[in-house]
Amino acid sequence: MTDPTARPAHRPLHALFAPALVALGSCGFAAAWILLAIARDRQCSWMAVFAAVDAVLLLRLARMPAGALRMLAAVAATSLSIVLANWGIAAAQVGKLMGLLPWESASKLGPRYAWTLAGLANQPADLAWLAAALLLAAIASR
Numbered sequence: 001m002t003d004p005t006a007r008p009a010h011r012p013l014h015a016l017f018a019p020a021l022v023a024l025g026s027c028g029f030a031a032a033w034i035l036l037a038i039a040r041d042r043q044c045s046w047m048a049v050f051a052a053v054d055a056v057l058l059l060r061l062a063r064m065p066a067g068a069l070r071m072l073a074a075v076a077a078t079s080l081s082i083v084l085a086n087w088g089i090a091a092a093q094v095g096k097l098m099g100l101l102p103w104e105s106a107s108k109l110g111p112r113y114a115w116t117l118a119g120l121a122n123q124p125a126d127l128a129w130l131a132a133a134l135l136l137a138a139i140a141s142r
Contacts, residue, residue, distance in 0.1 A: 018062035022077045025058045026051070030084035034102070037089045045126035048133035051081035056140045066142060074141035078133055090117035 033047040055077035064070045088106060094117070095105025122130070 018059060018064040019073065021062045022055055022058045022073060023080065025054055026077045026080040027084060029054050030081045030088060033081065033085040034088035034092060037085070038092050038102070043086075043089065043121055043123075043126050045122065045129035047085070048078065048082050048130050049136060051085075052078045052133040052137035052140065055081070055137055059141060071138050071141045074137040075134055078137040082130055082133070086118040086122070087114050090114050090121065093117070093121075 029047075029051050033044060033051065036047065037044045052074070055074045058077070059070050059074055064073065087109065088102060091106035091109045091114070092102040094100075094109060095102050098105065100108075
C-alpha cells in the first residue's frame with residue numbers, strides 16, 4: 001500500500017515545462033500586442049490585462065500547482081509581456097523614423113533609451129492598466 005501523503009521523488013515532467021510554456025506565451029503575446037499598437041498607433045496598454053489572463057491560463061494548463069510560486073510566475077510572465085511590448089513599441093516607433101524594421105531597431109535600442117521612451121509614451125491611464133494587470137495576475141493565479 002502506498003501512502004497518499006508521500007511526495008514523489010521527482011517533479012512531474014509537466015511541472016518542468018510550465019516556466020518554458022509561460023515564457024513562450026509571454027513572448028508571443030507581446031508580439032501580438034506590438035502589432036496591434038503599431039496598427040493603431042497607440043500604446044494599447046489595456047492589452048496588459050489580457051496578458052495577465054493569458055499567463056494565468058497557461059500556468060493552469062501546464063498544471064502548475066496553486067500557491068505562491070504560481071502567483072509569482074504569473075506576475076513575472078505578465079511583467080515580461082509588458083516589458084517586451086513596451087520595448088517593441090518603442091523600437092517600432094524609432095525604427096519607423098530611421099527607416100529600420102522593428103526587429104532591427106530593437107537590437108539597437110538601449111535599455112536607458114527604451115525606458116525614457118516608454119516613460120514618455122505611457123500616460124497615467126496606461127500605467128493604471130499595467131498596474132491592474134499585475135494585480136489581476138496575482139489574484140487570478142492563486
